[in-house]
Amino acid sequence: MGYSVPAAMGVQAGHLGEPVWVVVGMGLPDEHAGLATIAQERLPIKYSSEQRFSGMVRQWQEMFHEARYIGTPISAPDFVRLASSFGIRDAASLPPSSWQVP
Numbered sequence: 001m002g003y004s005v006p007a008a009m010g011v012q013a014g015h016l017g018e019p020v021w022v023v024v025g026m027g028l029p030d031e032h033a034g035l036a037t038i039a040q041e042r043l044p045i046k047y048s049s050e051q052r053f054s055g056m057v058r059q060w061q062e063m064f065h066e067a068r069y070i071g072t073p074i075s076a077p078d079f080v081r082l083a084s085s086f087g088i089r090d091a092a093s094l095p096p097s098s099w100q101v102p
Contacts, residue, residue: 004022004023004024005022005024005031005034005037005038005047006034007022008020008021008022008045008047009034009037009038009041009043009045012043012044012045013043019044019046020043020044020045020046021045021046021047021048022045022046022047022048023048023049024047024048024049031049031079031082032082034047035047035082035083035086035088036086038086038088039083039086039087039088047083047088049076049079057071057072058072
């Protein structure tokens, strides 16, 4: 957990002219620091977050506990506003089906 954003930053540093995407599905406490670093270092990383539930725990609840969900739904902030608060412009909340990856 918390690996994808730092990994994307490393990839971006090594490939400055290339587009880098990071899709975050879990790790809410780490995302604030990741967004702050992306903004501070002015990295052109394409960032997507889909925080509706704790994914791995929920998957285990489905597989081994007859889908009895306890503690997995999480409240997530508005990530467009959160990105904007760090000075990240042009943030948008778009479903994966609308992405155009070269």
